[in-house]
Amino acid sequence: MRNQLLPNGLAIFVSLFALTGMVVGQQYDSTTTIDQNYYGDCTADSCDVGAACYADAGLLGRGFIKKSDHAFDDFISPMTNPIFFEDPRNVTEARAIFMNHKVPLAAGSGDVQVYAVQLRARLSENVSLIATKDGYITSSNPLVNDGWADLSAGLKFNLIRDTCNQRLLSGGFTFELPTGEADPLQGNGDGELNLFLTGAKKLGERVHWIAAGGLRLPINSTDESTSSYFSNHFDFQIRKSFYLLAETNWYHWLGAGQDGPLPGIEGLDLINLGNPGVAGNDIVTQAFGVKYKPNGNNEFGFAFEMPLTEREDIIDNRITADWIIRY
Known part of the structure; x- marks a missing residue:
């Protein structure tokens, strides 16, 4: 399967161009929605930019967080690839x-647990501050010990927002600071x-x-590897509050580090281990899960993920659970 993937991340950009075309070109009849939105003037039926949604006092009465x-x-x-698979909506949430x-x-067996909290703050109509990586790592794997993860934050910019046809396109960046501990293979x-x-x-x-x-572009390409990713999510709304979901993630390594402990x-x-011998490698994972969303302010999810490719590297399988509190 790996030989069928386009090299050097070109397939990602082909797919992104196709995504942009879908977002720009496809029409949707908003009058047929099975679920009207939870907030009066902030509905898809308004067919405008939703200016009424932004006229609020802000979180805790502070107007700079919308x-x-x-x-x-x-x-x-x-749900999956949680550090990098960013929701295109501008939201304020934990x-x-x-x-x-x-x-x-092959990578030492055992289990690794991650406990983390992501934060997002909508600063304006089209800009959000996003903090996507933090948390504490525990492990029974002999190569990974307990400790704190790196910190990552950045900005997200809304490029296309069409409420009538329910389509969005956003772009942005994050920067990961090497603030974590060496024991859980962070901080390099x-x-x-x-x-x-x-x-x-x-x-x-x-x-x-x-x-x-x-x-993913490391500042020091000796200590860390360069890679790309492409993630897709499809869900089916079986009831107003219940969803079935399927997600696929493709990870492609464009360049290898030189100082990592496990070549290949x-x-x-x-x-990001920075291991040599990984340039050109690909891993594709598949996940299935469920989500419960009782209203516009809470969301609970569970997903099970496993690799589709023969190459596994560090993943045999992964369980992800999340709880979103949204303002």
């Missing part, structure tokens, strides 16, 4: 994440820049599609 864009409340957020990551025998290198594009489209009355792709193996989304 209420989430609730004109797309039919959508749910992606997202608690738990991951149980089973490591293959001089930081990593992530450039991303993410979009969403409602398909018919019950199906939602979200896709995101990006480049990389750390997927959570860890």
